[in-house]
Ligand SMILES: OC[C@H]1O[C@H](O[C@H]2O[C@H](CO)[C@@H](O)[C@H](O)[C@H]2O)[C@H](O)[C@@H](O)[C@@H]1O
């Protein structure tokens with residue numbers, strides 16, 4: 371890892387891994403840091419560059435840890451700060467960076483700040499949260515925006531409710547302080563009051579605590595909601611951007627080279643605001659593109675993917691998108707029209723249990739009926755579109771889900787290492803696992819596990835690893851421009867990634883993706899490459915020369931091509947696999 375490479379995140383492949391779900395070292399049925407550390411060789415072998423760890427802090431775990439009760443410690447079931455430090459060092463030794471979640475918007479109601487705020491309104495934390503008095507219904511002028519629940523404070527009535535399945539209002543009555551407090555998520559997650567400078571000062575210190583331990587950055591959770599204002603929807607407000615710019619300025623000043631990845635589930639024109647003028651977040655998840663990949667696949671049409679990419683404004687030169695197919699939440703449908711949302715639910719959520727809030731609580735493989743061709747195609751798109759891809763643990767082997775578990779737990783089940791007892795996740799009695807192993811015979815550990823797939827050259831795992839090698843050997847995927855090539859067949863999505871390196875050498879990758887199940891032919895205008903011989907990165911061989919201005923290609927059902935086009939091609943690094951891990955880092959999935 372080059373410490374002077376401050377733009378490492380632009381070429382990185384990220385991997386989201388929930389500590390409690392990955393590997394249990396002490397047989398209590400809960401994954402922990404020592405367990406995760408024991409799997410670093412596997413992650414190095416897979417070829418990921420940076421791990422993103424969702425919250426692992428002390429928490430009542432009423433929202434998977436996103437309800438933090440102490441910002442500067444490790445949940446005792448997962449380990450200690452010392453074990454965390456050792457894990458970060460182990461990752462760095464293997465060239466893997468670490469970013470962790472930071473939940474800025476809210477705390478748990480069990481956080482000492484909230485407990486102090488509710489019991490001592492005039493004390494040091496009295497103003498740490500957003501408190502207001504209720505207003506009896508009859509006292510509200512009929513002209514005012516009415517609160518969602520009668521009697522609630524009338525403030526911020528235009529803010530939507532995000533967790534629609536459980537919450538009726540963003541205000542909840544506290545019988546101790548005898549006032550209402552504001553929360554954008556669950557009622558046990560009171561929003562911090564960022565109008566109070568003491569709150570930001572505390573948050574900055576907590577951020578410093580983890581950066582001092584050597585981590586490489588943060589995924590900043592739920593940032594659009596930091597500041598509220600009447601008469602607005604309380605999202606993406608200027609004050610929110612000011613807070614984030616202050617965090618960025620501190621990080622740049624005190625910890626240069628660390629990255630801020632923002633989770634703003636917003637439309638493209640609003641998300642890009644989170645990059646600021648290269649002075650806010652380095653990265654932002656590209657929420658709108660994700661559901662459209664699934665939509666394009668089902669409709670067998672590139673239209674919605676092309677349209678949303680065309681809508682995304684340019685981003686500042688020091689910034690990068692974060693792209694993903696799935697994560698620890700439901701597949702969110704917040705950034706689609708109502709019509710498209712209903713389409714997605716009808717196609718991908720046939721059982722009502724699969725619907726969660728405005729999304730779908732299913733994993734990648736079951737979403738596409740375990741069809742390897744479609745899993746490949748989705749990954750090919752993820753790895754080739756602009757942005758740094760973020761994989762979700764278990765998707766590399768096509769793990770399944772359990773829609774009968776609570777909330778989003780169905781996509782957070784234990785990692786499947788082998789087909790033996792406890793699937794290699796834990797030596798505890800399976801009845802004591804924090805969540806049960808996947809039961810569905812199509813996706814259960816007996817048939818879907820790391821050990822089997824490492825030994826099978828035709829497996830999803832081996833295939834994905836090979837693609838990551840190609841991506842690593844071609845910085846153009848992370849750094850290149852994107853040109854949608856259109857073409858006469860809208861079932862085929864073709865685009866060009868191009869990058870000129872420091873020596874003035876331009877590398878282009880022509881990516882052709884057949885979204886339909888049947889073979890398709892498309893004609894592409896490639897006049898600028900006439901006479902050149904593309905190199906087929908997947909077959910590791912020359913492709914037929916581009917003889918005319920137009921290239922006619924036939925692509926197999928759900929097939930895709932990655933063709934490298936450049937002058938004097940042979941000088942580029944080829945597609946040979948990355949070096950094997952050193953002897954003492956040999957992956958041992960079955961331990
Ligand atoms: O901390 C509260 C939640 O914050 C993130 O939520 C995001 O996911 C939601 C869907 O589950 C989404 O609708 C919202 O726009 C996002 O901010 C976090 O990823 C969640 O796990 C967490 O519950």
Ligand SMILES: [Ca+2]
Nearest residue numbers: 394396400402
């Ligand atoms: Ca454990």
